[in-house]
Amino acid sequence: MKKRIVVAIDGPAGAGKSTIARRVAERLGFVYIDTGAMYRAVALKALRSGVDLGDAERLEQIARGARIAFEPGSSRVLLDGEDVTQAIRAPEISPAASRVSVFPGVRRAMVELQRQMGASESVVMEGRDIGSVVFPDAEVKIFLDADPAVRAARRIRELEEKGQKLDPAEVEREIRERDLRDSTRADSPLVRAPGAVVIDTTPMSIEQVEQAILNVIQERIIP
Ligand code: DC
Secondary structure (H helix, E strand, O other): OOOOOEEEEEOOOOOOHHHHHHHHHHHHOOEEEEHHHHHHHHHHHHHHOOOOOOOHHHHHHHHHHOOEEEOOOOOOEEEOOEEOOOHHHOOOHHHHHHHHOOOHHHHHHHHHHHHHHOOOOOEEEEEOOHHHHHOOOOOEEEEEEOOHHHHHHHHHHHHHHOOOOOOHHHHHHHHHHHHHHHHHOOOOOOOOOOOOEEEEOOOOOHHHHHHHHHHHHHHHHOO
């Protein structure tokens, strides 16, 4: 039987994690798991239910009760059976997901689910705490980073491609705020996990980052 492998990719918003992780998973035939989408789904459910984003207890109930799944073979996100792939990308969901993700009860529920998802299949899983908390024994750990201005510019372009027009200064401010919250929270902050290979994607193309990661995987897994 082939060994099951975990590739953990962490980093701040706009570092290129989703694009790169999806491509690497496709190249390797691994399952791609976007854990940010899971916190986004919890935030969406909380907002729809009118739950205060500071109410730890209610948020944990929401996180435990939410049925979050990825449609096999696509990157569609299902929340209680509904396709919320578009809805979780609305601009107001980004700060909301960052806010709900500070609560240990919410994190416990998501981490349990993430460990189940990576238990039996080889995965490329991306987020903030994959190499540090979810799979500290991952065979490959990557930390993707980039200059904050470049990360904001990438996010603006991504949103523009989806037809959303936003003030660039506002997007940069939102990203900085979110990074600060994500990296200073008490439970599972964004950190460079021990053993993670750090890649600064600022001057790199998507193809170059993909190749750099494939090289690391090859070095670590097929010595
Ligand atoms: O990757 P993203 O921008 O879709 O993530 C949205 C928020 O979810 C992010 O600001 C922090 C939180 N998150 C987290 O706390 N842990 C993860 N593993 C992934 C995301």
